[in-house]
Amino acid sequence: xxxxxxxxxxxxxxxxxxxxxxxxxxxxxxxxxxxxxxxxxxxxxxxxxxxxxxxxxxxxxxxxxxxxxxxxxxxxxxxxxxxxxxxxxxxxxxxxxxxxxxxxxxxxxxxxxxxxxxxxxxxxxxx
Numbered sequence: 001x002x003x004x005x006x007x008x009x010x011x012x013x014x015x016x017x018x019x020x021x022x023x024x025x026x027x028x029x030x031x032x033x034x035x036x037x038x039x040x041x042x043x044x045x046x047x048x049x050x051x052x053x054x055x056x057x058x059x060x061x062x063x064x065x066x067x068x069x070x071x072x073x074x075x076x077x078x079x080x081x082x083x084x085x086x087x088x089x090x091x092x093x094x095x096x097x098x099x100x101x102x103x104x105x106x107x108x109x110x111x112x113x114x115x116x117x118x119x120x121x122x123x124x125x126x127x
Contacts, residue, residue, distance in 0.1 A: 002036050008021070012056060015036075016036055019033045019034075019056055027098070031094045071098050074095040
């Protein structure tokens with residue numbers, strides 16, 4: 001798509017990123033944002049690439065709000081197969097949402113975490 005060899009419904013583009021409609025959308029206007037340089041996933045992308053992607057996701061979010069009257073949006077990114085990544089070129093899903101739309105919250109219902117466990121994990125992450 002970046003090279004122009006594959007068809008896409010492009011909604012926005014700049015020097016570093018391109019945004020196009022997902023061919024299997026969760027909702028009307030579901031857009032993918034990708035960098036023009038290759039990176040497999042979040043861990044292999046550099047910070048300037050990620051900053052460009054976030055800026056484009058923000059721009060696309062405004063387009064979805066202003067032109068499709070989205071009530072909100074989800075921004076989703078998956079890194080590695082274990083996290084449901086199926087296309088190994090980093091991308092953000094910008095999914096417009098409306099009250100009562102058919103896209104349902106995943107089964108992320110969870111209990112409140114143990115405070116001691118949270119403290120231990122935070123300490124490990126801080127090193």
